[in-house]
Structure formats: structure tokens, C-alpha cells
Amino acid sequence: MKSIRSDFKSGRNQQIYNEYVSSDTSFNRLARKYNISPQRVQFIVNDLKKKGLGIKLTLSSLKKDREEYKNAAIELREAGKLEISLEMFSKVIDWDEKNHNIRGLVDVMGHKRIAFSLMADAEVDNKKKLELLKQAEEASRKAIESAEKKGIKDLAGSIAIQKVHLVGTIIKRVSLIGADKCTRDLLEALKLVEDALKDLPGSKSHKSWALLGKTKILHLLGRKEESLDTLSEAQKNLLLGYDEEMRNKDQGRMKMRVWATGILLAYAEFCKIEDMPLLAEIYAQAVANQPDPDKVLVARKKSAKEILGSLQFFRSKSSS
Incomplete structure (x- = not known):
């Protein structure tokens, strides 16, 4: 029979795990809150993961449970819990393979790519960063x-989505290596995104996501005016698809917040590169200061702060 203390510790540990996976917090912060060591917090989180107490998807789960689980993994990924989200995506992949859900498999592989890409963003060692981008x-x-x-015709939309994901990875890799060394890669990416836009499913707002990739490719190729025109097109599509996306309630709100801040970041990056620091700061601050109660903009805010940090660095350098 379990003791009262055992029950208390079990409940506390589950609470620690839930707080870790559902909020932008750290082992140190949780350690202070619960008056235990950071190492103990890490052990609790890892132990619950191994025991499957945080896992709610089995191979025999219903498809609706699979969808809810995948969406939860996406939210965790956007909240910066990348390793946990990768584990969850792997569970979804197992479910898809077991249940012959090829469309779902294609979709979740794309989400897995995003997680690897975000891990690459956080990596400071360029060699490791490139390895993560390769996995993505x-x-x-x-x-x-x-x-x-x-060869299933109605998979065209899923293929289009994956092409946009692939474009995002190529852009990050090229940005790391240098655009002047990767013209062939950029031209491949441009063709991929143009092909994807023909079959991309969903609302017009969804197309704004793909158009952001095209914007960045054109800018890296030195085609500035085309890049700005495409960015304006992305913003227009975001607005035109608003009503349709908002009918999806919570998921729609999350997507709109991610896509809208993505457009702001694209403007910030463009202005930074083109030596318009004031505008770059305005756009980046709009993202950095954006309320984010659901913690879906962690990656966006990180990018915005990096832009602001680099602007501050150049200001300090020029004034010295």
C-alpha cells in the first residue's frame, strides 16, 4: 500500500513534469519553486518520460487521439521543448506506420524536420548545426x-507542404555557409517553393507561409525588389485568409500568430541586411514584445531578440 508521502511525491513529480512540458521554464526555475536540486528535476522529467506517464498515444489509439497528440507535440515544439516534441513525433510516426497512414506520416515527418531545424538554431557549434540541418x-x-x-493524387497537397519545409532547411543551411557558395541550392529551393505554391492546401493565410520562404530565397539571390513584392504578397494572403483560419479556433489562432510574426521577422531581417536599422528594430520589437500566453512564439521571439542584439552590437561598434 502506498504511503501518503509516496502519493504526494508522485503527484508532485507529475506536476513538475507537466509544468516543464507545457511552459517556457527551466530545470533551475522548477528546482527553486519545489525546493529541490536542478539535477533532481531533470531526473524526474526523464523518469516520467521513460515510464510513459507523459505519453498518451498507443499504436491502437483512435485517429482523433493521434491528431490531438500531434497537435500537442507541435505546441511543445513551438514552446521550445524540442527533445520532448521529437519523442512525441516519433510516437506519431510509429502510429502512422502501424496504421498505414501515409498522409499522416508525410505530415509528421515535416514537423519533425522543424524540430531538428530549431535545434540547429540553438546550436552554437557550426559543425553540429550543419549536422542537425542535414537531419532536418x-x-x-x-x-x-x-x-x-x-503515386496518390490527393497527396499533392502533402507533398507541397513538405517542399516548403525543405525550402526552409535549405535557406538555413545556405545562410550558414554563404549564399555566394550555394547558388545551385537556392535555385533548387526557388523551384521547390514555386512548385509547392501550385498545390499548397488550406487557406490563403497558409500560402503566406510558403511565400515567406520565396521572399528569403529571392533576397539571398540578390533579387531585392522581387523579394519585397513577394513579402507584400505574403502579407496580403495572411489577411485574406484570416476568417477561414479563425474558424479553426485554437489551432487557427496559433497558426495566425506564428505566420504573422514570421512576416514581421522577414521585414526585420530584410531591413537589417539592407542597412535600415530603425525599421529593423521596429519590426523585431513588435515580435519580441508580442504577448504569448500560450508559449507558441518562443522561437519567433528568440529570432527577434537575436536581430535586436545584432543591431545593438553594430551600434556599439560604430560609436566606438
Whole structure:
């Protein structure tokens, strides 16, 4: 029979785990809150993960449970809980393979790519960063290959989504290596995104996501006016698809917040590169100061703060 203390510790540990996976917090912060060591917090989180207490998807789960679980993994990914989200995506992949859900498999491979890409963003060592980007790119290419092999016509939309994911990875890799060394990669990415836009499913707002990738490619290729025109088109599509997305309630709100701040960041990056620091600061601050009660903009805010930090660095350098 369990003791009262055992029951208390079990409940406390579950609470620690839930707080860790559902909020932008750290082991140190939780350690202070619960008056235990950071190492103990880390052990609790890892232990519950291993025991599956945080896992609610089995191979025999219903498809609606699979969808809810995948959406939860996406939210955790956007909240910066990348390793946990990768574990959850792997569970979804297992479910898809077991249940012959090729469309779902293609979709979740794309989400897995995003997680690897975000891990690459957080990595300071360039060699490790490139390795993570390679894993991200492999996930996208595998998703596209799996879908195209099936030859199912109604998978065109899923393939289009994966092409946009792949474009995002290529852009990050090229930005790290240098655009002047990667013209062929950029031209491949441009073709991928143009192909994707023909079949991309969903609302006009969804197209704004793909158009952001095209914006960045054109800018890296030195085609500035085309880049700005495409960015304006992305903003227009975001507005035109608003009503349709908002009918999706919580998921729609999350997507709109992510896409809208993505557009602001694209303007900030453009202005920073083109030596318009005041405008770059205005756009980046709009993202950095954006309320985020659901913690879905952690990655966006991090990018905004990096832009603001680099602007401050250049100001200090020029004044010295």
C-alpha cells in the first residue's frame, strides 16, 4: 500500500513534469519553486518520460487521439521543448506506420524536420548545426519521396507542404555557409517553393507561409525588389485568409500568430541586411514584445531578440 508521502511525491513529480512540458521554464526555475536540486528535476522529467506517464498515444489509439497528440507535440515544439516534441513525433510516426497512414506520416515527418531545424538554431557549434540541418533536410526529402512513391493524387497537397519545409532547411543551411557558395541550392529551393505554391492546401493565410520562404530565397539571390513584392504578397494572403483560419479556433489562432510574426521577422531581417536599422528594430520589437500566453512564439521571439542584439552590437561598434 502506498504511503501518503509516496502519493504526494508522485503527484508532485507529475506536476513538475507537466509544468516543464507545457511552459517556457527551466530545470533551475522548477528546482527553486519545489525546493529541490536542478539535477533532481531533470531526473524526474526523464523518469516520467521513460515510464510513459507523459505519453498518451498507443499504436491502437483512435485517429482523433493521434491528431490531438500531434497537435500537442507541435505546441511543445513551438514552446521550445524540442527533445520532448521529437519523442512525441516519433510516437506519431510509429502510429502512422502501424496504421498505414501515409498522409499522416508525410505530415509528421515535416514537423519533425522543424524540430531538428530549431535545434540547429540553438546550436552554437557550426559543425553540429550543419549536422542537425542535414537531419532536418533528410526528414523532408524522405517525406517527399515516401509520398511520391505512393503515386496518390490527393497527396499533392502533402507533398507541397513538405517542399516548403525543405525550402526552409535549405535557406538555413545556405545562410550558414554563404549564399555566394550555394547558388545551385537556392535555385533548387526557388523551384521547390514555386512548385509547392501550385498545390499548397488550406487557406490563403497558409500560402503566406510558403511565400515567406520565396521572399528569403529571392533576397539571398540578390533579387531585392522581387523579394519585397513577394513579402507584400505574403502579407496580403495572411489577411485574406484570416476568417477561414479563425474558424479553426485554437489551432487557427496559433497558426495566425506564428505566420504573422514570421512576416514581421522577414521585414526585420530584410531591413537589417539592407542597412535600415530603425525599421529593423521596429519590426523585431513588435515580435519580441508580442504577448504569448500560450508559449507558441518562443522561437519567433528568440529570432527577434537575436536581430535586436545584432543591431545593438553594430551600434556599439560604430560609436566606438
